[in-house]
Amino acid sequence: MEALGINTTWLLAQIINFGLLLFILSRIAYKPVLDTLNTRKQKIQESLDYAESVKKQAAEQQKEFDRKLEEARRGAQAAAAVAAQAGEKEREVILAQAHEDARKMIDQAKEQIEYERKQMLAELRQQVVQLSLLAAQKVVSQSLDEQAHRRLVNDFLAQTDRLGKN
């Protein structure tokens, strides 16, 4: 033992050293550091929990917001559809009115044209009669009385009328 340098004094001294170090380190290092670690762990846990709750809240709010947005969108869509429908109806009404007006105007125009044509035809006929009368008078000179003449021409015209119609 002596050759290896083992003796009770030194052995005890080393054991006391260790005990002293253990005591001091427990007081100044282990306890404060472990306490700090624990506190930090708790703080982090709390922060995480808080973050989680905030996240949940945010998600809820997002959902609510989405819901409201969807609602608004749907409302707007409905309004737009109603408006579009009304517009369509209005358009149809206006269109129908326009068609009606146009048709009326066309009819009027047609009537006018027809009337004028008839007028013109009548006039024309009158003139032709007149002319023919004149011409016939010239040709036949008083060979026929006026009444016979007129009948003749009218017959002729009636014939031409029939021809024109065919």
Next chain:
Amino acid sequence: MKRWLYIIILGAILFVPGFILPRFDVKAVTASVAVKPEVLFELELGGTAFPISNTLFTSWIVMLLIILFAIAATRKMSLVPGGLQNVLEMIIEAIYGLCENAAGATRAKKFFPIVATIFLFVLVSNWLGLIPGFGPIGIIPVDAKHPAPEGIATFPLSHSLEEFFGPKHEEHHEYVLAPFVRSPSTDLNLTIGLALISMIMTQIFGMQALGVVKYWFVRFIMVGKFGEFFKSLAQGKPKFGLIFMGLLDLFVGVLEFISEVSKILSFTFRLFGNIFAGEVVLLVMTFLFVAAPFIFYWFELFVGFIQAFVFALLTLIFMTIATTAHGAEEHH
């Protein structure tokens, strides 16, 4: 870039002794490879003189370093750690995590201070001995009978140190250099002390956890089988096989006891052997080849860490086993 600079500087520091030391004539002094720690001086306490060995002196330095580090690190404790606090927290958290993994949360609280203190103390003392230049700086006791040997430069300082530190020791018949600083791990007193603390605390924790009587009867004096035999005898159906089993258990208990005691020895000599051998290897390598200490330094740093870790870890494991209810069955 900065990291490379550090590595180069460290390399140079480790390289230089290999260049310089062999240039000196050191034949006259036996290199300090004695197992026995050298006595530096004697301390007068209450009339009795306590010889203070360099290892004891160094273990005070180790304690001082650790305590100063702890004070510096915990001076301004804050929830957001920085600097030294971070380092200390990292170390403590790692060791505590280890304890928790091995022993569970409740036992970890109990084991942690001892395991951590063992680790820190052994680690710092292992590494302190490796600091270059600590080995060669010391006292060579000289007096009228033993004048300074040829080839050794004696500084006036060494004389005054002698006078300062008190009487010389007559047992130094050779000129032996007594380094001021020598790793406490190379002193059997420390390793035995730590081994005793480790094992005694293990037994105490075991007895606390299982109850004194149960602890002894479950682990070392296993007479349960005899009890069963007598019970079966009382019932009129004696099972004689139980006697044989009981004898076997008694023998196993004796083995168990021997293994507990031998743990002290293995603790003691594992740490001592590794660190002492490491320092001898470094010393030899210094005189052997220029670059050799450089390689062995890294190796010894590694060994120093591993030995500290192993000492702490084994303590933790033994404590865990001793406090587990059916420790005897799991343990060989």
